[in-house]
Amino acid sequence: MRKYPHLSYLFVLVLVCGSVALAATQWTLQPKESKLTFVGIQADAQFEGTFERFTADIKFDPKDLAGSHFDVKIDTASVNTRDSERDDAIKSDDLFAVKQFPSAHYVAERFTAKGGNKFTAVGRLTLRNVTREVPIEFTFDQKDKSAWLEGSAQLKRLDFGVGQGDWKETKDVGNDVKVSFVLLLK
Amino acid sequence: MHLRNTLTRYGAVAQLFHWAIVALVITQFVLAERAEGLSPVAKIGILATHKSVGITILGLALLRLTWRLFNPVPPLPAGAPRWQDRAAHVSHFLLYALLFITPVLGWLMSSARAFSVSWFGLVTLPDFIEPNKAAYETLHDAHEFMAKSLAVIAIVHAAAALKHHFFDRDNVLRRMLPVRDRTPQS
Numbered sequence: 550m551r552k553y554p555h556l557s558y559l560f561v562l563v564l565v566c567g568s569v570a571l572a573a574t575q576w577t578l579q580p581k582e583s584k585l586t587f588v589g590i591q592a593d594a595q596f597e598g599t600f601e602r603f604t605a606d607i608k609f610d611p612k613d614l615a616g617s618h619f620d621v622k623i624d625t626a627s628v629n630t631r632d633s634e635r636d637d638a639i640k641s642d643d644l645f646a647v648k649q650f651p652s653a654h655y656v657a658e659r660f661t662a663k664g665g666n667k668f669t670a671v672g673r674l675t676l677r678n679v680t681r682e683v684p685i686e687f688t689f690d691q692k693d694k695s696a697w698l699e700g701s702a703q704l705k706r707l708d709f710g711v712g713q714g715d716w717k718e719t720k721d722v723g724n725d726v727k728v729s730f731v732l733l734l735k
Numbered sequence: 736m737h738l739r740n741t742l743t744r745y746g747a748v749a750q751l752f753h754w755a756i757v758a759l760v761i762t763q764f765v766l767a768e769r770a771e772g773l774s775p776v777a778k779i780g781i782l783a784t785h786k787s788v789g790i791t792i793l794g795l796a797l798l799r800l801t802w803r804l805f806n807p808v809p810p811l812p813a814g815a816p817r818w819q820d821r822a823a824h825v826s827h828f829l830l831y832a833l834l835f836i837t838p839v840l841g842w843l844m845s846s847a848r849a850f851s852v853s854w855f856g857l858v859t860l861p862d863f864i865e866p867n868k869a870a871y872e873t874l875h876d877a878h879e880f881m882a883k884s885l886a887v888i889a890i891v892h893a894a895a896a897l898k899h900h901f902f903d904r905d906n907v908l909r910r911m912l913p914v915r916d917r918t919p920q921s
Contacts, residue, residue, distance in 0.1 A: 592850065594852060594853035631849035635850075
């Protein structure tokens with residue numbers, strides 16, 4: 550080795566380049582084009598809400614699922630269901646309690662390919678300081694340097710304590726909530 | 736009792752429509768009154784029933800009017816002053832109109848707050864307008880005004896029927912009831 554001191558550098562360089570090539574692509578979320586929504590049930594009818602503010606740290610490569618990683622932070626106070634009274638109720642202490650728990654956090658690490666552009670991931674959602682496993686199903690469509698990540702998750706609000714007191718009742722405010730996302734990544 | 740109207744009496748179908756709608760309209764006032772001052776969750780539940788009953792009234796009013804098209808109503812008793820005949824026709828027309836207008840306004844005002852209307856959890860009605868706070872306020876006031884007008888005209892209508900029954904001693908009230916006429920005609 551002494552004879553060729555540069556060789557070790559070369560070796561390190563190859564190693565670094567190789568691991569960079571192997572590591573899943575780091576994407577940047579395009580907030581304007583991206584949407585994080587949910588559908589709840591109230592008085593037997595569905596209603597849709599949007600989270601206006603969230604960040605998503607997405608590392609994803611269909612060829613390197615092991616190195617892929619989602620980290621999403623949602624500003625709970627940015628909820629918008631197109632009715633200010635309902636929004637205030639959702640932000641109140643019995644539901645999201647946004648003063649105490651200003652953000653929700655989702656981390657996904659275990660990804661599985663389901664054929665074609667379909668994937669599933671198992672992640673952990675933390676909401677109101679309660680962490681539970683939440684699987685998501687999604688599609689990933691890459692075109693040149695941008696990609697659409699589109700999927701959904703089913704969860705039960707009471708699993709996270711979203712519904713204290715009167716709000717534990719599920720006849721008029723359903724327990725099932727479907728969360729959907731459409732993310733543009735570049 | 737005949738199913739169809741005769742020349743002197745309302746048939747069983749017309750009577751059923753009439754009294755079912757009476758009972759449901761009274762239910763609506765009770766529910767709307769009770770909803771005031773309830774907790775948000777209880778309010779959602781009671782208003783869900785109010786909306787379902789309202790849509791039922793709208794449906795029954797449509798069926799009733801259709802039935803009426805093929806079933807001429809028995810004429811008003813002969814010999815009444817002309818103004819009374821006119822008052823009866825005008826009030827009947829207004830009652831029908833309000834049975835349509837009031838629930839439709841309620842439906843629209845729900846949509847204006849992004850609360851879709853579900854009919855007893857079986858069907859979710861479409862939203863014909865976009866959520867809009869100002870529109871909601873207007874529609875809410877209009878709904879309430881129409882409901883109050885309906886109550887006033889219905890009370891006058893009932894008072895007139897009672898006047899016929901107790902003062903004129905004719906069959907105007909009896910012909911809308913499953914009882915015999917005072918002076919059997921057949």
